Amino acid sequence: MTTLANTSVTIDPIRWPDVAYIPGSVKAVAAQRVAQSLFFRAVQRLPIRVHLPAGRVIGGAAHDPHAPEMTVHQLRPFVRRIGDSGLIGFGESYLAGEWDSSRLADLIAAFAQGVDDLVPAPLKRLRSAYLRRQPTATRPSTENSRSNVEKHYDLSNDMFATFLDESMTYSSALFDSPDEGPADPAELVAAQHAKIDRMLDEGRVGPDTRVLEIGTGWGELALRAAQRGARVHSITLSREQLAWARAKAQAAGVGDRVDIELADYRTVRGTYDAVLSVEMIEAVGLEFLPTYFSTLRSALRPGGRAVVQAITMPHHRMLETRNTYTWIHKYIFPGGALPSLEILESTAVASGLRTGSTLSMGQSYARTLDAWAERFAAATDRLESLGFDEVFRRMWVFYLRYSEGGFRSGYLDVHQLTYDAP
Structure with missing residues (x-):
């Protein structure tokens, strides 16, 4: 009973x-x-x-x-x-x-x-x-990917603003000293910009560079690329992020160099000097990794470069859990899957890309998540006013601290990975 x-x-x-x-x-x-x-x-x-x-x-x-x-x-x-x-x-x-x-x-x-x-x-x-195995309804196919994204990223821009820094960057920052204590707001913004700028440097993004961004987020990378003089085509499946990022680019005076589109990565056409993608690959699903990397390869001109920031897990754990339905799937990221470095490298090479530099940032992510969790816990009244009840608040505290613990232990890592097109 x-x-x-x-x-x-x-x-x-x-x-x-x-x-x-x-x-x-x-x-x-x-x-x-x-x-x-x-x-x-x-x-x-x-x-x-x-x-x-x-x-x-x-x-x-x-x-x-x-x-x-x-x-x-x-x-x-x-x-x-x-x-x-x-x-x-x-x-x-x-x-x-x-x-x-x-x-x-x-x-x-x-x-x-x-x-x-x-x-x-x-x-x-x-x-x-x-x-339980993952439900078919959340398999990250073309038909399901938008609804998967909406269930997380379209919760509320105001909700995300309660814990993200002023740049609204929802991915690992890159700290000079990731093992130090809690990051204050200025440190977090600087570390987020350090992460973005390293990706832009790796992608050789500069004046008149044609850039494709797969996964817009709230637009900070596209903004900083445009401020370097690049022309950016950014795609997202989140309507909330689309509206925010477009307004952000316009307010910064770079709206004429940033084109943001509601689109799936599988529909990308055209060629670019650089393709950048920050923590979007986790929503791709392991079975669609070949399609994702083929998209990167076909979108790059000869000599172009892709930079991907990806959360990873050990290969043996990925194999053991690849079909498992988890708490994260049920409550946070439907249809998601964390790859291993091994599967990313083999899939990239099979698509025709050459692997380049790799930067591990796991402890920076632990510090990022700690900063987010502290800000989220301090925003109880604001979250309640937005309609998010006590169970939701406990759910997000658990998610943020659960993820932080994964990075602190080394069970999870995050990497910036560079790939070159012949």
Whole structure:
């Protein structure tokens, strides 16, 4: 029997049914005890502290007051959700308020560092049969890609403005000192411009350069390219970003050199001196990587150059999880997939491109995400006035800190990758 979650978090059961209700299927009930055993086994091997109801503390660092901690308020629904849907349930339990952490990114980093050893090998082999596969409706085909993008990027420009810097750049910055503490607003803007300027330098963007940008964002890269004298054709599938970026270019006085179009990358025509794409490849899907790189190749004139900023994961983890339906798919990025460096290189070469320089920026992304999460957490009143309820706010805190933990642990990385057309 399915029961309503009973926590201090206010949950709208119509908007958030899978958060509001504790799974009550035969599968969930049967898996509850196994999930609890696996969870206890896992945390005993990790450098964390887990506070359980009734005051019990477990974990590989149970007696270390400086270790990342997790407080489980309601154990039974927490482990039942995990038993029912794995890491999706882990995230939904956080959204429901069944557990918390004062150092969420550090906690996630600890889990990520031990991820390969958390589940016994026999159970790993059952993963594909037990966990859900990605729904066909979010497969990033030409028919579905716009709706996938709209579900994330068209939430609200005002919402994104609560945590992004004044340039509205929604991708990893490039810090000189990524291991330093929280970045102030001026540092974040400077680091975002450093990232963009490096891409423009790698792409040899200057006066009269013809530039194609795949994935406009809110227009800062196109603006800075145009300020160098380039002519920019930028494409996006987000109507919200389209309107913002067009107005931004006009206000900066470069509207005559920036053409922004609502279009899919598969429809690109013409040739360019440079093709730039910042953290858009994650929405392409692994099966469409050959199409994406063929688009880059056909869009470049002979001797042209492409620069791609891509979030990556280790190759063996990509292979293990490539068909898995995750919490990120369900709540943040439908249809997305993170590639490995190996698959990016092999696909680029197969398309006729030559691989060039590679810059790893993972710790810069961790610092970027920390700055975003701090700003987002401080914007509760503004977010509430925009209509985003408590579950949504917990969802985005979890997403930002979950991602930060992935980069801090090295489970995730982000690279600027340069490719040349013969």
